[in-house]
Amino acid sequence: MRVGFVGWRGMVGSVLLERMRAERDFDHLDPVFFSTSRAGGASPDVGKPAGPLRDANDPAAFAGLDAIVTCQGGDWTNAMHPKLRASGWRGHWIDAASALRMKDDAVIILDPVNRPVIDDAFARGTKDWIGGNCTVSLMMMGLAGLLERDLVEWMTCMTYQAASGAGAQNMRELLQQMGEAHLAAKPLLATPDSSILEIDREVAGILRDDRFPTEHFGVPLAGSLIPWIDKDLGGGMSREEWKGGAETNKILGRGNSVRQDAEAPGAGATHAPPPSRAGRGIHDGKPPIPVESICVRIGAMRCHSQAITMRLREDLPIAEIETLIAGAHEWVRLVPNTRDESIRHLTPAAVTGKLEIPVGRVRKLAMGGHYVGAFTVGDQLLWGAAEPLRRMLRILLAH
Secondary structure, three states: EEEEEEOOHHHHHHHHHHHHOOHHHHHEEEEEEOOOOOOOOOOOOOOOOOOOOOOOHHHHOOOOOEEEEEEEOOOHHHHHHHHHHHHOOOOOOEEEEOOOOOOOOEEEEEEEHHHHHHHHHOOOOOEEEEEHHHHHHHHHOOOOHHHOOOEEEEEEEEEEEHHHHHHHHHHHHHHHOOOOOOHHHHHHHOOOOHHHHHHHHHHHHHHHOOOOOOOOOOOOOOOOOOOOOOOOOOOOOHHHHHHHHHHHHHHHHHHHOOOOOOOOOOOOOOOOOOOOOOOOOOOOOOOOOOOEEEEEEHHHHEEEEEEEEEOOOOOOHHHHHHHHHOOOOOOOOEOOOOHHHHHHOOOHHHHOOOOOOOEEEEEEEEEEEEEEEEEEEEOHHHHHHHHHHHHHHHHHOOO
């Protein structure tokens, strides 16, 4: 299988190559690397010759490829995908960007959750395979056992999203902000008897200073939070929040007859589109699961967390709920709902760089036996971005 890689130097692309080297994926394919700015340069070391970099802006350079894996971003996808399809190229397109995500003939890939949808789509001739929103993918990985059994009637997700979701420059800016806040308080911190209120005033003052580094976030994140992520769709909803319902239901292959524009869902309209015509699965034809969110950016580096409230269709014992969650797939980890276990294992610091998806704080809520709370966390750059892409390549190889 001859596979082209675009956007491999960026943050998600770098993690993808790292994972592919670790899993020896390159042993099973013939890689070709592309660049938008360095055509003719050297390809990365993947353990086998890959030739010089090809021009990622030249549609003819992709001729003869069986698949393209791109982490280049939505602008490049919007420019090149239609050109390549119009030129007659019929290979598989695997994309980390959101540009094609809600197209009827594309499938959002998260195989531990929706492998039946993927297999059905492949049998129908689907060629566009798109990685999902990182927060949605991590939530669904954590709750896969309940979603597979169609036990979730509705849910709300309060998200705590890391700087990595906004990009590499935002991660750098967060660290710069942390440094500036520390510098402002450093002299007082060095004095044991200094007043904590005086330290707090110094930190608050630097956060509000016009010279504080906010080029990428627009406002301080260190020592603070940002209660809005992505575009304003009107009606008080952000695009990131809209994705919760829209993508969850498309990944599961369920929805209704109302088509919603991802850019402008409109006040009062349903949040979920109909299932993709590209693939069907065990949930095909079922109505959408209402999913509501408030998405918040916090000062973590690369792990997203979510506090979830859900109503189940059955009043199950908590032990059975925990068993369903823990048994969904090999990457989920059930964390006992105790203080010590929660603070040690259910945090971005514990999970960063790992494939495991811990789920904890699972308990019945005061509203009634059908209501359950949970908390989950996962690495935004792994299952939230790179891992579904490399696994989709493996699925194509197996077919």
